[in-house]
Amino acid sequence: MEIISASLRYFTLLLVHCFLxxxxxxxxxxxxxxxxxxxxxxITDDPENILARNWSATxxxxxxxxxxxxxxxxxxxxxxxxxxxxxxxxxxxxxxxSFLSHLSLRDxxxxxxxxxxxxxxxxxxxxxxxxxxxxxxIPSWFGLLPKLEELYxxxxxxxxxxxxxxxxTSSVLRIINLGQNMLSGSLPTSLGNCTSLKExxxxxxxLTGEVLPEVGNLPNLVELNINTNSLTGVIPYSVFNHSTxxxxxxxxxxLSGHLPSSIGNWLxxLEELYxxxxKLNGIIPSSISNxxxxxxxxxxxxxxxxxxxxxxxxxxxxEVLNAARNSLTRESATxxxxxxxxxxNCRELKSLWLENNPLNxxxxxxIGNFSESLEEFSASECYIKGTIPKQxxxxxxxxxxxxxxxxxxxxxxxTVGGMRELQGLYLQGNRLxxxxxxSICHLRKLAExxxxxxxxxGSMPTCWESLTSLRKLYLxxxxxxxxxPSSFWTLKYILQVNLSLNSLSGLLPSEIGNLKVVTxxxxxxxxLSGxxxxxxxxxxxxxxxxxxxxxxxxPIPQSFGQSISMQVLDLSHNNLxxxxxxxxxxxxxxxxxNVSFNRxxxxxxxxxxxxxxxxxxxxxxxxxxxxxxxQVPPCQVVGRSKTHTTARLVYILPAxxxxxxxxxxILYLIITLKRNAKLASQGASTVATWRRISYxxxxxxxxxxxxxxxxxxxxxxxxxxxxxxxxxxxxxKVFNLNIEGSYKSFEAECDVLxxxxxxxxxxxISCCSSIDFKAIVLEYMxxxxxxxWLYSHNYSLDILQRMNMMIDVASSLEYLHHGYSVPVVHCxxxxxxxxxxxxxxxxxxxxxxxKFLGDGDSMTQTMxxxxxxxxxxxxxxxxxxxxxxxxxxxxxxxxxxFTRKKPTDEMFSGExxxxxxxxxxxxxxxIKVVDANLLRKNDExxxxxxxxxxxxxxxxxxxxxxxxxxERIKMRDVVTILKNIKMKLLKDV
Numbered sequence: 005m006e007i008i009s010a011s012l013r014y015f016t017l018l019l020v021h022c023f024l025x026x027x028x029x030x031x032x033x034x035x036x037x038x039x040x041x042x043x044x045x046x047i048t049d050d051p052e053n054i055l056a057r058n059w060s061a062t063x064x065x066x067x068x069x070x071x072x073x074x075x076x077x078x079x080x081x082x083x084x085x086x087x088x089x090x091x092x093x094x095x096x097x098x099x100x101x102s103f104l105s106h107l108s109l110r111d112x113x114x115x116x117x118x119x120x121x122x123x124x125x126x127x128x129x130x131x132x133x134x135x136x137x138x139x140x141x142i143p144s145w146f147g148l149l150p151k152l153e154e155l156y157x158x159x160x161x162x163x164x165x166x167x168x169x170x171x172x173t174s175s176v177l178r179i180i181n182l183g184q185n186m187l188s189g190s191l192p193t194s195l196g197n198c199t200s201l202k203e204x205x206x207x208x209x210x211l212t213g214e215v216l217p218e219v220g221n222l223p224n225l226v227e228l229n230i231n232t233n234s235l236t237g238v239i240p241y242s243v244f245n246h247s248t249x250x251x252x253x254x255x256x257x258x259l260s261g262h263l264p265s266s267i268g269n270w271l272x273x274l275e276e277l278y279x280x281x282x283k284l285n286g287i288i289p290s291s292i293s294n295x296x297x298x299x300x301x302x303x304x305x306x307x308x309x310x311x312x313x314x315x316x317x318x319x320x321x322x323e324v325l326n327a328a329r330n331s332l333t334r335e336s337a338t339x340x341x342x343x344x345x346x347x348x349n350c351r352e353l354k355s356l357w358l359e360n361n362p363l364n365x366x367x368x369x370x371i372g373n374f375s376e377s378l379e380e381f382s383a384s385e386c387y388i389k390g391t392i393p394k395q396x397x398x399x400x401x402x403x404x405x406x407x408x409x410x411x412x413x414x415x416x417x418x419t420v421g422g423m424r425e426l427q428g429l430y431l432q433g434n435r436l437x438x439x440x441x442x443s444i445c446h447l448r449k450l451a452e453x454x455x456x457x458x459x460x461x462g463s464m465p466t467c468w469e470s471l472t473s474l475r476k477l478y479l480x481x482x483x484x485x486x487x488x489p490s491s492f493w494t495l496k497y498i499l500q501v502n503l504s505l506n507s508l509s510g511l512l513p514s515e516i517g518n519l520k521v522v523t524x525x526x527x528x529x530x531x532l533s534g535x536x537x538x539x540x541x542x543x544x545x546x547x548x549x550x551x552x553x554x555x556x557x558x559p560i561p562q563s564f565g566q567s568i569s570m571q572v573l574d575l576s577h578n579n580l581x582x583x584x585x586x587x588x589x590x591x592x593x594x595x596x597x598n599v600s601f602n603r604x605x606x607x608x609x610x611x612x613x614x615x616x617x618x619x620x621x622x623x624x625x626x627x628x629x630x631x632x633x634x635q636v637p638p639c640q641v642v643g644r645s646k647t648h649t650t651a652r653l654v655y656i657l658p659a660x661x662x663x664x665x666x667x668x669x670i671l672y673l674i675i676t677l678k679r680n681a682k683l684a685s686q687g688a689s690t691v692a693t694w695r696r697i698s699y700x701x702x703x704x705x706x707x708x709x710x711x712x713x714x715x716x717x718x719x720x721x722x723x724x725x726x727x728x729x730x731x732x733x734x735x736x737k738v739f740n741l742n743i744e745g746s747y748k749s750f751e752a753e754c755d756v757l758x759x760x761x762x763x764x765x766x767x768x769i770s771c772c773s774s775i776d777f778k779a780i781v782l783e784y785m786x787x788x789x790x791x792x793w794l795y796s797h798n799y800s801l802d803i804l805q806r807m808n809m810m811i812d813v814a815s816s817l818e819y820l821h822h823g824y825s826v827p828v829v830h831c832x833x834x835x836x837x838x839x840x841x842x843x844x845x846x847x848x849x850x851x852x853x854x855k856f857l858g859d860g861d862s863m864t865q866t867m868x869x870x871x872x873x874x875x876x877x878x879x880x881x882x883x884x885x886x887x888x889x890x891x892x893x894x895x896x897x898x899x900x901x902f903t904r905k906k907p908t909d910e911m912f913s914g915e916x917x918x919x920x921x922x923x924x925x926x927x928x929x930x931i932k933v934v935d936a937n938l939l940r941k942n943d944e945x946x947x948x949x950x951x952x953x954x955x956x957x958x959x960x961x962x963x964x965x966x967x968x969x970x971e972r973i974k975m976r977d978v979v980t981i982l983k984n985i986k987m988k989l990l991k992d993v
Contacts, residue, residue, distance in 0.1 A: 087111045096122075104125050108130065118140070123145035129154070134158045139161040153178045165190075170198075176200050178200050179201075186210060190212055195222075204219065206233070207231045211235060212234045230254055252278065255279060259282040263292075276298075280326065281305045286310075290313035299323050304326045314343055318349070320350065324353075330360075333361070359385055367383075392436075396417065396423070400425065403426065405429055408454065410434050413437065432458070436455070437461070440464060440479070451475045455479050456481050458481075461483040462486075463489070464479070475500070480505050481506075499523050501522060511532070513537065514539045517539030528553050529553040536558065540567065544569060547569050559585075560585055562585045565587025570593065574596070584608060588609060589611040595613070597614075603626075604627060605627030618633075623635065705736065706724040721739040739778045739780075752851060762815070763845075764815050766839060766848065767783040768782055787842065790846065800937055808844070812847070873896065892965050926962075930954050
């Protein structure tokens, strides 16, 4: 009986214990459930309704999506809601998940700051809040989590500095990823305490200071990525003396100094070395080849000099070598670029980039020995001479070949047809001769063919039907002859065609309508004849069509009105007849029309886009009539009084014309006399003298135009410094009369500079003109050009100096556009044409291709060539110049001045341009595009004002460089905006 009683008591106690344990369990899991439901309540957007459908009190918490529980404790240990598109804030209630070890909310849209209550999660091992919109400072309590091994906070908007507490002496952190935030300050020395660290990612922040030796001393470091910051100083030796490191990524900083001569001796595990876009100098050490596992070597855009070491050929695993945009030269005294032969030993090499180095040599025949792995080869703008070796055809797997902008001569080898995988062939801007080989048609995958600006002659290939992948074809500025082959019209997928500036002849067939997707078609400056086929009207995607300067005759097809995408249409300088089709009024996107110098008749249409076109669009057609502003006769009204009206006009018009002419002459004389009187009264203050200076005096002033007085070279001549007999320092611009256009440039510059006066324009002193010598004497600018101040190593400009110079330039353009009796268009605004005086005041110079706009004209047309990268789209494609074209150039100049990136920089290729690069940085990443030299102030408030200033400047630059001329702002508004930005910057500094 006692045994039974004892058993009952034990069983009862056991039931009570189980009941209490179950109750406690329910209570603990209930705490976790409440915390998670609080998170659900803070989520404002659940696009897939994942939590709405699954996180329910009727389902066990451990069965919820994204939740894992401990098998014994039945508590939530993992919370993973990554990649769900959730939006909301992180509630403090998550701090109640006391058993949590893994917390991941990566790749969502959470915003706000991290709650301090998360510090109580002492068991956290992995934390990932990457790729959200979180802000505030990175909490210091991360350093108090004793088990934390991996911390991912990248791609948010965290500010402030990297917490010094992040690494304490007991830290077990293995991975830190704080990349792509807005962190500032320097690297904390406490990083050296994280002895377990294997991977450090701090890329794309605003970090300053130096790379700490302590970082290189971390014993287990494998990945070091601090790219796209503002780090300075020398890379510590400890970084290059590391047995475990596999990847060093330090590109896009301001690091300087040279690489240690033993760089490769102590990097047995190194696979990737990214150092591009810094200020590193010296030679590329040959010992780098001892890093035998190296796969990627990126050294682009530094100041490396000397030769490319032959020892790089020992890197058997090398896949990418990028040494572009340095000052590297060939190694030996012979012209052959022998280092290329050594690189053929790199049998896994895929990409070789050497462009923009003064290699100044010839391509070896061994270029054909590269392995089949080679896919990209670029040696553009390297002063490469000689011919293209026929062995280049051995590169059977090459995808892109860039050799443009060199001094290559001779023919295009027929062996190029062996590069069967080639997609892009870029040989423009050389001196290649001979015909275009038919073997190009073997390149069935070719998408882009650029042969512009060579001396190619003969007929075009006849096998175009083979190039079904071709999308861009540029053969302009050569000496091609003969009609266009019939096979050319089979390129039904081609997008851009430029065959201008050749001597092509024959007719345009109706098959031109086969080019269904073409957007740009330029056949100008050839000898094409016959009628324009009506089938062009079926090209629905055609945006830009130029048939100017040919021999076309007959009417303008009515079907042009069906080309609904047309923006630019140039039919000028032909023999077209008949009326301008009213169907063109339907072209709603048409921005530029030129039908000048034909034999057109009838009324000029007045609807659609026609009100925006000026007289220049229709001049040279004696039979046209229309509105007076178009400088054509009014159209006659048909009726009974027509004969009488005509008879009266025969007598009246000459008298009226004579009266107007006399009045204009009298008015002109009055204005001229007043202007001369005014200039005479101001002469002492504006220029030293207006006397003509002889050649002999200029020769003496420049010491016989000696090299020691040589200042620089321009498009039409050279500039020398001189000292006149009265002691005045001057700049003498001597025109090279052997260059086509130099006479016209001399006359244009004299005309402009003698008629305009402004403190920010270079002043003319005098000129010297004879049959065989022409020169302009200008005010000497001792501080050189803005180009020198932006890009020379020994010069620098702070933010206020750049701001002042841009206000100076804008003020001069405001005067040219709005302050003179007729608008003046500079046409060639760029840093080298902006000169700086003793007081660091900017002056605009070089008016060699500038234009006066006639009364009432807002634009005109020219064949003069300005500088690529700065010219407005309508100028570059059709030669249209206007004050808005100067505004566009100013916008590009404004971006360049504060980013220190030329619009022709190699980084801007394909769809990427300086404009797009800047635009994509706005508004949150504008500091990423700003010249790092401007961002080194330590004062926090000044830095914030800088960022706001840069944002305003870049927005203004984009407003100036809008694609459509009518969308660009006026220079008078630019001056006002810039001055307001400057006042805001200076306030309370």
